[in-house]
């Protein structure tokens with residue numbers, strides 16, 4: 001190996017100013033476990049979500065609407081479109097109309113970026129483990145410079161969060177729209193929307209939106225207070241990213257099973 005700045009070993013950890021270590025890593029622990037687990041779970045989710053998004057059916061079983069299809073703006077089944085059907089002409093699955101927002105939000109999320117850069121691109125796979133790529137331009141060029149759109153996706157995510165909260169509230173009605181009913185689906189939707197909000201409000205962009213671009217916290221006590229709350233949540237952003245991923249998955253699967261008549265929603269009252 002040479003350290004003259006040319007060729008594959010001339011960049012990154014092979015750069016001329018880096019210590020000459022031949023091994024890819026000196027780590028002795030099972031550092032590969034985290035990126036491997038992430039790869040397996042994310043891949044499974046992507047396969048599941050793609051199938052469900054294109055399915056275009058079994059996304060509504062009154063009063064539950066799958067989060068993949070909310071708001072249902074296409075040519076949706078009766079009862080699923082509380083926000084109208086402005087895209088009723090859309091020939092494909094209604095999920096494809098709105099999925100760009102939650103998908104874009106998660107794809108550009110600081111935590112998910114870390115997770116998929118490590119597990120899918122191995123760039124790098126873990127701290128202290130050399131990456132296989134020779135060149136590194138970070139997020140300074142197209143397409144990765146588009147990651148900067150995260151803040152705009154955050155605004156959209158807040159709107160989606162409000163709509164999912166609405167879906168959760170109306171899940172406490174029965175099929176005749178009478179209030180005061182609760183089934184297992186309502187419980188799952190409450191858990192899901194709580195994780196969605198925890199994830200959305202713990203976002204790094206949210207932290208900057210509430211507490212950034214200020215010279216003096218002392219002159220903005222309300223924003224300072226909000227910033228301290230968001231900062232506490234932000235420390236657990238990765239946990240909420242995973243929890244909300246699983247809860248969305250679970251609620252969609254639950255609606256799919258109900259709509260497929262696999263079982264009936266257990267009703268508590």
Ligand code: FES
Pocket residue numbers: 105109110111112150154199200202203204205206237
């Ligand atoms: Fe993860 Fe914004 S940083 S959602």
